[in-house]
Amino acid sequence: MKVLAAMSGGVDSAVAAARAVEAGHDVTGVHLALARNPQTYRTGARGCCTLEDSRDARRAADVIGIPFYVWDLADRFHADVVEDFVAEYAAGRTPNPCLRCNEKIKFAAVLDRAVALGFDAVVTGHHARLGPDGLLRRSVDTAKDQSYVLAVLTREQLDRSIFPLGDSTKAEVRAEAARRGLAVADKPDSHDICFIADGDTRRFLAERLGEAPGDIVDAQTGAVVGTHRGAYAYTVGQRRGLSLGVPAPDGRPRYVLSITPKTNTVTVGPAEALEVSTVYAERPVWTGGPTPTGPVECLVQLRAHGQVVPATVRLDGGSFRADLHQPVRGVAAGQAIVAYRPDPGGDIVLGSATISGTATPLRSPVAAGAASPGA
Amino acid sequence: MNYLDHAATTPMLDEALEAYVATAREVGNPSSLHAAGRLARRRVEESRERVAAALGARPSEVVFTGGGTESDNLAVKGIFWARRAADPGRARVVASAIEHHAVLDPVEWLVRHEGASASWLPVDGAGRLTPETLAAVLDEHAAEVALISVMWANNEVGTVQPIAELAEVAAAYGIPFHTDAVQAVGQVPVDFAASGVSALTVTGHKLGGPIGVGALLLSRDVTATPVLHGGGQERDVRSGTLDAPGIVAFAVAVEAAVKTQQEYAARVGALRDDLVARVRQAVPEAIYNGDPDNRLPGNAHFSFPGCEGDALLLLLDAQGIACSTGSACSAGVAQPSHVLLAMGADDDRARSSLRFSLGHTSTAEDVDALIAALPGAVERARRAGAIRSARA
Known part of the structure; x- marks a missing residue:
């Protein structure tokens, strides 16, 4: 060829x-x-x-x-x-x-x-x-x-x-x-993001999006526990760099649970509140066989080099839903969810989609981004 | 391979190569005082006389350099510095908008680092600069102009400028006039004294000499501040050990190129006319750029609407045909040519252009090979170009 x-x-x-x-x-x-x-x-x-x-x-x-x-x-x-x-x-x-x-x-x-x-x-x-x-x-x-x-x-x-x-x-x-x-x-491996010269993603974004101070809100109490310089600089699951003024009632570390650009709010809470049982995604691609009409038992990966968990995946038109068989922490909208079928010749990619929202077992769906679940 | 890129560099003439090797076998620094040094110096001075005679200059007006870029830098920066030192009010450089980067960039450097100002002379759709355009700028700014630089012939589209007329305008105002003639020598008649210019750049590898050697012809009444300081060679204007083998081979090539110029222009010009006619026949929508009449005999420059020049180059290269898209930056990425843009072409037309340049080794078979490969390449490149515009 x-x-x-x-x-x-x-x-x-x-x-x-x-x-x-x-x-x-x-x-x-x-x-x-x-x-x-x-x-x-x-x-x-x-x-x-x-x-x-x-x-x-x-x-x-x-x-x-x-x-x-x-x-x-x-x-x-x-x-x-x-x-x-x-x-x-x-x-x-x-x-x-x-x-x-x-x-x-x-x-x-x-x-x-x-x-x-x-x-x-x-x-x-x-x-x-x-x-x-x-x-x-x-x-x-x-x-x-x-x-x-x-x-x-x-x-x-x-x-x-x-x-x-x-x-x-x-x-x-x-x-x-x-x-x-x-x-x-x-030659050393390339890593980080090639177009961010000094590796400082936060500063790269600040230069392009400007400073946009807003509130950091505690998910449990609804209280404002700190301020940020731009909600865009945070990622779901992030713990470092929050510099919260008010300690948590239980004294345990808090993590970014969600980012709401509309209100420029970063919501924080305890680690277990990061747990996700269902992932909603959009723009699915399916290359591991014919597009499935029913539920597919497979493994899913939710970020690069992230852990792999068993899940049931359903495709419905333009939407993609994965019910995880065990909860996963820190799932960020915008990342890809990739479905794999275990195989001795190397796990097979079944399909992928872009994560748009998540839900926990006990709470109603939380839109982790602009898109609503299943939209 | 069918080599259609002689304007980038042309094969060395056998006699130049032989002269190079023979001289390179001899030991001797031309600045040394002993017999070996004197012999090397003799080779250099004989070469200086040959170059001067071939180009209508006096031997003392020949400053040997490391090639076209160095000569252009020495002319632009050196004359600028000397003129400004004599009169601080003279800090303006006047140059055509279609100069080679070896002139453009020194001018821009002077603007950024030396407080110079620049007047860029516009050209028409064929790349021609008129004496009236120059006169209009001088009418306004004559008192502050350090020097004028206009290339004899353009390296991309081949347009030849009315250098003697332009130099006459400059002379009327008493302003030094430099011309980059690297593409012109051996292609069209070039006579330093008769042209009336004060400084002229010539380089070896465009006319059958080696790469890395050239000269700046510099009138005795024009002072240039050195760019390279050191041992004081070349009337203190250009220090550095004289490259005797390179200079000897350069002189042989200049002499041969000038001697055969008329016959060369007739033969290569006819081949080029055939190429142009057949390209237009094979690709009727091709746009022939540059001055159709007053141009370098070996130059054919086209825009192929809907294609990208670098795609065409790749496809022709794969079939053994070597040509050029024009200027390239250090990363090898083709930029839209400033020459085409100055001639009023839009970005797409500038990016769609390709230069075929013939030279002393070109044959009808080279043209045949191009014509055989071109229509298919254009069709493919157009398909690729359509994707680009559809997605962009």
């Missing part, structure tokens, strides 16, 4: 491109320039958007022996990922920008352009398995598994994707890179 390898400048995408060549594909490497001004993005070897990363990708392509180009997607990235990130926080939700980048950039803007230019598929260095059965599975390296941020991909997107690294551990990938003479073999 004629394939396009997205090369970030990191070790994973370099080895993925090399493996695609070895598999007999006609491979062209592309580095995505996502920063409008690359100098302002994270420097060093932590992100994937700097000039240094672009050069690393180019050198990897040289070593592999494939053509290499830089594609400018800065405007698209800004509109679809950065602005979405800010807007989601402003709406009281907690977005996952890597997931959005996969959904809107790598497997949409890039894939569409590649197909139009005559390529059959896009190759990336994601740690996930995608075999001939078309099912997306967890990587054998469960610590590095990225199936959670890929679960948003539709059938059409998966059919044009190749993930050559799913059967390898990160350590194996690094060793192979060294063996292949790729200079990025020992």
Whole structure:
């Protein structure tokens, strides 16, 4: 096949491109320039958007022996990922920008352009398995598994994707890179958010959304127990940085239970009040088989690298509901819920959706964001 | 490979390469006082005389440099500094809006860091600058102008400027006039003295010489403050050990390019005209940019509506055809060309452009290969472009 390898400048995408060549594909490497001004993005070897990363990708392509180009997607990235990130926080939700980048950039803007230019598929260095059965599975390296941020991909997107690294551990990938003479073999993993240069998400949001002081309210007493500088800076389940003036009656720590942008209020309470038994989600994608008409017993994951719990999932039109078999704490709207079916060949992604609200066993549904449950 | 990117760099002439290797085998710093040094110095001075003779300058007016960017920086910054030092009221640089970045960026740097002001001369839809446009700016600002810089011929769209007429306007006001002629030498007749310019940039690798060597022709009556300080070589204007092999090869190439210019322009110009006619036939909606008549013989520059230049480049590259989208930034990302924008093109047209540039090794087979590959590439690139506009 004629394939396009997205090369970030990191070790994973370099080895993925090399493996695609070895598999007999006609491979062209592309580095995505996502920063409008690359100098302002994270420097060093932590992100994937700097000039240094672009050069690393180019050198990897040289070593592999494939053509290499830089594609400018800065405007698209800004509109679809950065602005979405800010807007989601402003709406009281907690977005996952890597997931959005996969959904809107790598497997949409890039894939569409590649197909139009005559390529059959896009190759990336994601740690996930995608075999001939078309099912997306967890990587054998469960610590590095990225199936959670890929679960948003539709059938059409998966059919044009190749993930050559799913059967390898990160350590194996690094060793192979060294063996292949790729200079990025020992380059540190990228982490954090590539477009927040100093890693200070709170300040990044404050610069864009401004200071918006408001009340921190105790869920049990309804009393104002503190003030905040902007509700958008909080995430459900957060404990640190609340600086509450009034101690809790029981003296125990309090956590963010919900964020209400309309009233600019952050509601706090004890840890057990974070417990969620039902998750409502929207914009479902189902790729693990035909769209189910009845309840599905499966495992669900509610945030990147989060715990996995058994649940019953129901799809109804555009809505997605998961009844958890055991309560989970700190479920934030805006994150993805991903349903998996356990499988010895790697747990299979059944589907995913964006969390819009939650409910506890004892209380009525709490909209953890702008959207109401099941809307 | 079918190489259609001679304006980026053109293959070295055999005689230049041989001269380079022969000189590189000899030891000697041209500034050394012993026999080996004297021999190296002799090579440099003979080369200076050859370059001067070929370009209508006096040998003492030839300042060897590390190439076009350095010559442009030396002319723009050096003349600016010297003129302002002599008269603090002269802090304005007048330049065309379509200059190469090697002129644009030094001017912008002077504005940001040296308190300079800039007047950017507009061009028409074909990239032409008129003497009247320059005269109008000088009428208003003559007393504060340090220097004027207008390129002889544009590197992207190939438009050749009326340099002698422009220099005459500058001379009437007594203002030094610099021209970046890296694209012009060997392509069109270039004579330093006859043109009336005070400073002229030329570089080796655009005319069959090596990369990394060039010259600034600088009138004896114009002072330039050095950009590089050191051993005081090149009349104290440009320090640095003289690159004897590079300079010798550069001189050989300049001499050959100038000697064959007419014959070259006739042969390559005919090939280019054929390319243009066949591109327009194959892709009727293609827009031919630049001055249709008064342009570099090897230059063909088009916009392909609905396509992105970098998509076309990728598709043609995959078929062994090398061309260019124009200017590129350090990350390799194509920016919409400031030249096309200055000519009144919108962002989409600027992004949809592609330059094919022919040179001394070009053949009819290169044109055939392009014409065979182009329609398919345009069709594909248009499909990709349609997705972009639909989603944007």
